[in-house]
Amino acid sequence: MNEVRLRIDGKEVTVPKGTTLFAAAQKAGLEIPHLCHHPALPPSGICRLCLVEANGQLLTSCYHEAQDGMEVQTDTQRLRHLRRLTLELILSDHPQDCLTCERNGSCELQRYAYEYGLEKNRFVGPDHARRVFPVREDNPFIRYEPEKCILCGRCVRVCEEVQGRSVLSSVSRGFFTRISTGLEKPLTGTNCELCGQCVAVCPTGALTEKARRFQGREWELKKVDTVCPFCGCGCPITLHVRNNRIVRVSGGYQGFRLCVKGRFGLAFVHHPDRLKVPLIREGQKFREASWEEALDLVAARLLATKEKYGPDAIGGLASAKCTNEENYLFQKFMRAVIGTDNVDHCARLCHAPSVVGLGRAFGSGAMTNTIEEIRDADCILVTGSNTTEAHPVVAQEIKQAVRRGAVLIVVDPRRIELAEWAHFFLRPRPGTDVAWLNGFCHVLLQEGLWNKKFVEERCEGFEQFRQAVEQYTPERVEEITGIPRDLLVEAARAYGRAKNAMIFYAMGLTQHTHGTANVLAVANLALLSGQVGRPATGVNPLRGQNNVQGACDMGAIPEVLPGYQSLLDPRVRAKFQAAWGRPIPAAPGLTVVEMFEAARAGQLKAMVIMGENPMVSDPQIAHVAEALAGLEFLVVLDIFPNETTPYAHVILPAASFAEKDGTFTNTERKVQLLRSAFPPPGQAKPDWQIIGALAQRLGYPLTYEHPAKIMEEIASLVPTYGGISYARLEKGGIHWPCFSPDHPGTPYLHKDQFARGRGKFHPVEWEPPRETPDREYPFILTTGRNLWHYHSRSMTGRVEGLVELSPEAYLEIHPADALNLGIEEGKGVRVSSRRGTIIVRAKLTERVPRGTVFIPFHFGEAPANLLTGAFLDPEAKIPEYKVCAVRLTPLED
Amino acid sequence: MSDMNQVVDRIIARHPGEKNLIPALQEIQGELGYLPELALEAVAQRLKIPLSRVYGVATFYAQFRLTKPGEHLVQVCRGTACHVRGSQVIQEALAREFGGDGRVSLEEVRCVGCCSLAPVVVVDGRPFGRLDPQKAVSVVRGAL
């Protein structure tokens, strides 16, 4: 019997065995007063407010389980008396500062004090006066007022159980008990990630956001549900707004989980640097202009370029930061109005190999499964993804799965944070991924740990693949990768034996000249094990930007039309021609890196750049600069001046995510609504309006009354978005494919058959990276992100607290290597590659293996991509960011 | 410093595992006389327990001290009789005077059993009675 029946306040309820009395009462529609309990946390039974009477006994309902036949009362005379007493005791050492408390109106203690009519307190003793607790706010974002702390322990538990950090503990005893870090260190002196989960669950005003202080009381704040603009996790957020300013942020994954950027990093929208008026270049300076003048100029110059050199002399960069609607319009503008397929965006620089590789293996380049399924996986393989810093919420879920008993395999040259949680941590030499992936397959085949039925019924190309991996014996793999053979075998077995295994990867696999081969090798492994097409399985490329998935879906890439529909298919072209009323150019256009090469060669004459900053994020920046400087005309649409805008002839001020409606599609293919919270500053406008106005001047109607109308058009042309509409999204996000208005959406892909029919094995061979270390450039440089910043930092670099936490670029180097070279912690180092030199401070850490160094790519002052090469993957045309050879020299002060 | 690390290593070797945190702390204090911050960090690292929890435990139990004991132990009685006769003011006065003085460890204790002499301060094991704040300060000064 897995269910129990009981009566609560006279109501019959049936709940699964193991349900707490609290949850059972909730099911019966009753809410029991509670303070220490939080639905996402394990029960602790500390506050005793949730007492109920069950067959005469007093039980804490958040802790005790419902039993069959129980008679439970939740609101008796005796209970009310006890609760009053409990509350009175709590209030006895709680300041009654509600007048100026930030939680006035949302404090859970205040609410119960009111409900139970507690006016005066009977318990005041001499010890109260002796207690002096200083407020702690020695970190950029979080304020702790011990006086207001009721010691419910929610913050301690959330930090340990959800965030996996265990930064907080209750310390001291009796009246002096408070919450503290170890040794009273400031949060920034611990391994705290400043995620603010502790703030989110605190029931009182003890933990609050520093920035919200005196900015508005609860009832004065307008709440706007929207989506975080930073990473591909796409956390739902609620902006609390007063006087057109964001006061605080709530919401998040599962209602309260965010990372430091989403919770504390949105102040950039109010930064004085925001572009507020159109700017036109005159000589070396920019002058303000009216929209009329600026748009007329852009239209005229684009038209002139097109007439003189043809449409293919114009290129456009769309943006993974902009909405689906804007990306759709942008590519439509390039294709239908300008008449070229030269449209791309930064997805090229991160996941083009996934789109190509998974497209070929499965028929779809997106994450096969969802974040929510992680909890049900019993094995998780993470490779080439520093998940904790780049996809914080995914990492939280992975850690929770590990706590529940899932086996974690981490394969990464760097000792990333997740490695601390891993059962198997494999450290291949950079650029040797195909070898170990093939090695895994080899072991599974050798030991009969593969899914024969799945391979026979649902896949093709097995024989050739089998032959190809034959020579990848653990011995050979060890030679190539440096992974000890026994470890490889053990880890492969763990993956092979799992019931439900999920693979996560990111740029560590894709940003190579053999990026597509890496992705194919991952796909092979999942196919061989039959780990695709079921919940909690699959191959999951973690997409970096908030809307990089959407920008690709919308066809802001040169090789396909919206919805990955082939440019070469005459039926598809006919459909789009009919809808757009213009011929669709059929030759695939230029990719990002090719556009800059074409510009340097003088073939590309004009560019339209919407919300991208290629001067930081693209490889071989010196070439990009040359390309941009040589353009006859460049127009940039952005919210801030950045490293790219000085090259523009016209700069158009755009609206930020908080100032427009639209949709974003996150890494797990979930389409979600973005809602405007306030108007853009000055004369700035949403990109969709700017593109519309521009198109109009070029004689093509591209104006819509609202983004919802653009989505209607998208739904009519893109089958996988066919059932998506704003009306439906109002009720929550939908995972594509969603074919019709009554289609529920698709959390996991390839259920009964692959999008391409059968899953296809591709034999792949390991090849060394293009640039390997040599005597002159003896170190391997790899690049990536850190937790505190986003992309080229044009947003996070304008959030004071984030800058304080991570002010400048640094070089991670192994202490032993540093010693050999005479490089010291915090001292300057000159890092040179065949393409350039930058100077950064050294950070000695065993996170990187010997012979490899790491630099985050966020910092324009020390752009890591001055060093990287633009060697391209032959198929996906992604540049090799992850491996380049460098030389290091310590600076003399 | 390496002394301290050796002490911690030796003791942890005898008390491996998280459940042995308290005995380990007891022994470290036994040898070092108190629990220096670096020792707590070392314990956390060796036992793989979050530092926050080690600190929580070390501050929870009255038996642990986190500051180096001074050469002179001054115990102010805060029992009922002494309280009634003003031990709190004495305590405050001593704290003001000697709080920052590394030579003196100030502690409070419950009744030391000579209530008739209240208020009482015990200096290095010798009780002094019928004190007021000034007298208390000069008694302690005399002991230094």
Ligand code: SF4
């Ligand atoms: S901010 Fe996050 S990591 Fe830091 S103490 Fe709070 S919950 Fe823990």
Ligand code: SF4
């Ligand atoms: S700070 Fe808030 S969440 Fe943490 S124990 Fe105190 S009242 Fe509870």
Ligand code: SF4
């Ligand atoms: S940056 Fe990513 S993980 Fe952080 S809040 Fe935003 S969407 Fe969530």
Ligand code: FES
């Ligand atoms: S809510 Fe159950 S004991 Fe606190």
Ligand code: FES
């Ligand atoms: S109360 Fe101080 S000696 Fe008894």
